[in-house]
Amino acid sequence: MAETELPVVGFHPYLWGDPAHHSGLPPAIHAALSGLGVTAPSRPAVPPDAVPLPPVALSEQARAALATEVGAEHVDSGHDARLAHTRGWSTPDLLRLRAGDAADAPDAVVFPGSHDEVVAVLRVCAEHRIAVVPYSGGTSVVGGLAPARAGFAGVVTLDLRRLDALVEVDPVSRTAVLQAGLRGPQAERLLREQGFTLGHFPQSYEGASIGGYAAARSAGQSSAGYGRFDEMVVGLVLATPRGTVELGTAPKSAAGPDLRQLVLGSEGVLGVITSVRVRVRPVPGERVFEGWRFPSFEAGAAALRRLAQDGPLPTVLRLSDELETAVNLADPAAALGSGPGGCLAITGYEGDPAEVAARRAAATEVLLAAGGTPLGAGPGESWRAGRFRAPYLRDPILAAGGLVETLETAAFWSGLHRLRAAVTEALTTELTGRGTPPVVLCHISHVYETGASLYFTVVCAQAADPLAQWAAAKTAANLAIRSCGAAITHHHGVGTDHRAAYAEEIGPLAVEALNAVKQVLDPAGILNPGVLLPPAGG
């Protein structure tokens, strides 16, 4: 299905995406789960309307003040709105909701309709000491939507879905101004009507939004060709409790540090990004996706490195390890060892037809010289068709009694294989020691001249306490990542889950500097307390 045809759907609290795409588990995955010792389904999920919520803590005065700014109909303390905005989409988030735990539910969800309304809401919240969770698509997988409550008179989620306009297109400069609440498919549809594409397709495309892409420095599956989201942003507008910051008036500047980069990745702790000016590209006239087989992960990685360092670079470039190639989550119908073995690489080329033909021919020579075997368009097109489908498998796997979660990191090329081995070993040892031996799948998801990101998928049987089970596995993986000197996250962000590791990665002086900036922009400390940085006094 084309990216623009994906519907924008209201999200169920714990069922991903479009209900029409939920079709249960393919038999091959069932068989694989049995092989991992999954014998009985997990306890049935508590139905959403039966999940108890904590009492609303917001005072009547605060609620009235919020209603004055955005209209009473845009302040919702109802069960459905609060539940749908409880935490994000990590597996622990889903396990808690399935078990009926919504202790982190906000007291109200506020839907501002303009930048000025966002500033006004932040001022009201600062005055009433209410913590604020900026919320774009709500697909955070790192605890970025569950701030600390202690010391606050309530928690309000600021849902930006009403900020959903394509404000402006400059076809000469090839830039567009997009509001923060535009979901991926909405933004892409509006841009294509003007002949442009953003080219940003994370796996969470159906749910994530422009503001979240910027706030959490997202990377899409076509990042080799279109760049990461932080590379696309040329300007942005930030609402803070103290007013507005507007950055980026020219393509490049030598005036002081680039403060756009301070806001990108700030995960809602410095302010609320209400719009961004992004670089856009013409809708590609040609798209070609292909598969390649390499005898080993090392051989495939060497080929990807050649392309990343010496070119030419395809638009999509990724490499699955042996196990992931055999399991093939993008196409479960073909799962489990039915493939030809080795490691599957996907190459995709988008652009002007003549340019695509030349780039593809040159890249093909490099891949052949590096020992790759061309598999033709079949695997490439099947990856493209299935690239947003894997998240739909998570709920049925959890219901069947399995545990599935992902994590990602990045390292320089020279340390990539050591990193893969260390993380795989850490996860395998920890989970096997708990009596639930896992399969650990890995792929190179994004490439750069100097290195690449590794994306791991872990599947095993659920233990009696799956939250403790995953917490231990994740701690072991984080330790392995840190011991290799790799990045604690490549594109999922910090949230609360990676806060301690991030602080170690940048050091105490840098944490203090970030806190000082926060103190200036958000003196009452209401914005996402405990996300990215330790909560005040914590």
Ligand SMILES: Cc1cc2nc3c(=O)[nH]c(=O)nc-3n(C[C@H](O)[C@H](O)[C@H](O)COP(=O)(O)OP(=O)(O)OC[C@H]3O[C@@H](n4cnc5c(N)ncnc54)[C@H](O)[C@@H]3O)c2cc1C
């Ligand atoms: C199934 C699945 C697949 C995923 N695949 C990818 C992938 O391929 N690539 C990738 O990069 N990520 C991926 N993610 C992670 C997630 O989608 C990204 O981090 C995405 O950028 C979040 O966007 P969002 O709009 O949902 O943000 P949200 O979840 O709403 O917010 C993310 C963080 O930013 C803050 N925030 C939100 N909006 C604003 C704003 N306007 N201003 C300031 N702060 C704000 C929030 O408080 C939160 O801390 C995936 C997640 C899931 C569940």
